[in-house]
Amino acid sequence: MSDSKGDRPAGALLMGRPFGVPVYVTPAWFVIAALITWTFGGQIEVLLPGLGRARYLVALFFAVAFYGSVLVHELAHTVVALRLSLPVRRIQLQFFGGVSEIEKDAETPGREFWLAFAGPLLSTLLGGVFLLALLLVRSATVPGVLLAALMLSNFVVAAFNLLPGMPLDGGRMLRAAVWKATGRPMAGTLAAAWAGRVLALAVLVGLPTWAAYQGAAQTTTTTLIDAVLGAMLAAIIWNGAGSSLRIARLRERLPELSARGLARPAVEVTADTPLAEALRQLEQAGARALVVVDGAGVPTALVREHMVRTIPEHRRPWTATGAVSRALEPGLRIAAALAGEELLDVLRANPAAEYLVLEPDGATLGVLAAVDVEQAFALAMSGQPPIPAASGA
Numbered sequence: 001m002s003d004s005k006g007d008r009p010a011g012a013l014l015m016g017r018p019f020g021v022p023v024y025v026t027p028a029w030f031v032i033a034a035l036i037t038w039t040f041g042g043q044i045e046v047l048l049p050g051l052g053r054a055r056y057l058v059a060l061f062f063a064v065a066f067y068g069s070v071l072v073h074e075l076a077h078t079v080v081a082l083r084l085s086l087p088v089r090r091i092q093l094q095f096f097g098g099v100s101e102i103e104k105d106a107e108t109p110g111r112e113f114w115l116a117f118a119g120p121l122l123s124t125l126l127g128g129v130f131l132l133a134l135l136l137v138r139s140a141t142v143p144g145v146l147l148a149a150l151m152l153s154n155f156v157v158a159a160f161n162l163l164p165g166m167p168l169d170g171g172r173m174l175r176a177a178v179w180k181a182t183g184r185p186m187a188g189t190l191a192a193a194w195a196g197r198v199l200a201l202a203v204l205v206g207l208p209t210w211a212a213y214q215g216a217a218q219t220t221t222t223t224l225i226d227a228v229l230g231a232m233l234a235a236i237i238w239n240g241a242g243s244s245l246r247i248a249r250l251r252e253r254l255p256e257l258s259a260r261g262l263a264r265p266a267v268e269v270t271a272d273t274p275l276a277e278a279l280r281q282l283e284q285a286g287a288r289a290l291v292v293v294d295g296a297g298v299p300t301a302l303v304r305e306h307m308v309r310t311i312p313e314h315r316r317p318w319t320a321t322g323a324v325s326r327a328l329e330p331g332l333r334i335a336a337a338l339a340g341e342e343l344l345d346v347l348r349a350n351p352a353a354e355y356l357v358l359e360p361d362g363a364t365l366g367v368l369a370a371v372d373v374e375q376a377f378a379l380a381m382s383g384q385p386p387i388p389a390a391s392g393a
Contacts, residue, residue, distance in 0.1 A: 116172035127154035164250035167194030167240030196241030204234035257340035258339035263366035271322030289367035
């Protein structure tokens with residue numbers, strides 16, 4: 001996948017392409033890395049008082065190693081997704097961990113379960129590796145402190161991600177279980193998304209409450225940090241649950257979005273037809289698009305709607321329709337049978353404002369306008385049925 005500006009998150013740094021998938025570090029990562037360095041540096045001062053300022057270098061090393069573990073967690077999801085032939089757009093390391101952007105859902109609940117479980121499983125295995133390594137060194141040393149911290153952090157990452165709520169891995173596992181029980185993917189998504197919202201509220205209330213119960217062990221600053229982090233984490237989980245629900249709703253409605261259903265009825269005119277006359281024929285036929293054809297009736301161009309609007313009415317009788325059209329390139333001819341993600345893939349590969357929609361025998365069905373596809377998407381996201389383009393004529 002190309003490293004285009006559309007794929008790169010704002011301000012993010014490209015770190016590499018393991019398995020061909022770009023890995024980005026967002027600016028927010030540097031904020032949390034600094035916070036980890038400062039917080040863990042203070043803890044190291046208690047555990048290893050002889051280090052002095054070098055404790056912050058050790059803490060920084062831990063922050064980088066911890067996010068290395070997070071990357072391994074995300075790569076586990078990526079490898080499983082690729083083995084299941086699911087495209088992975090990118091991996092992001094950000095404020096509260098990482099995210100693998102998998103562009104399609106697994107086809108079965110079993111595959112969905114293993115796709116979700118791969119991350120926590122590998123984090124648990126990493127924690128076990130660090131535990132075994134810890135047995136080989138003295139605990140009151142720099143390697144001992146680092147290994148203990150990495151062991152604990154990986155176990156915490158695994159446990160946290162297993163919590164049953166979207167967008168966490170445990171939420172996807174819950175989705176798979178409900179999907180398996182009911183036979184309906186959307187039922188699983190609904191259950192996991194609402195569980196995620198309940199989890200978000202529990203984090204919002206629970207983390208500050210836990211901090212308050214620490215009593216003398218907590219300073220005012222530390223308690224405030226816990227409360228802020230709890231609120232931010234709760235917001236991320238809540239928004240992630242909502243986003244998962246919207247995406248699932250869209251994917252459920254996606255097959256209803258078809259080139260045939262969204263195509264605008266069209267009128268065919270020659271390139272030398274005055275624009276005013278072409279628009280008169282368009283109105284008379286009750287159509288919504290113009291196709292330019294040659295003398296043999298073969299389509300050669302599509303009239304561009306936005307260019308028509310730039311021509312004043314008094315000039316339209318003297319403007320040839322071909323002057324406001326775009327030549328028909330191969331990518332602008334699409335089959336009427338295209339629907340769902342297959343249709344979207346074709347449109348993404350050939351960005352344009354209008355496309356000629358053809359029947360299987362090559363006859364012109366109509367014109368698909370990108371604006372109609374965008375409107376249909378918005379309706380699908382809101383849970384409403386798409387409005388066929390023909391109904392607006």
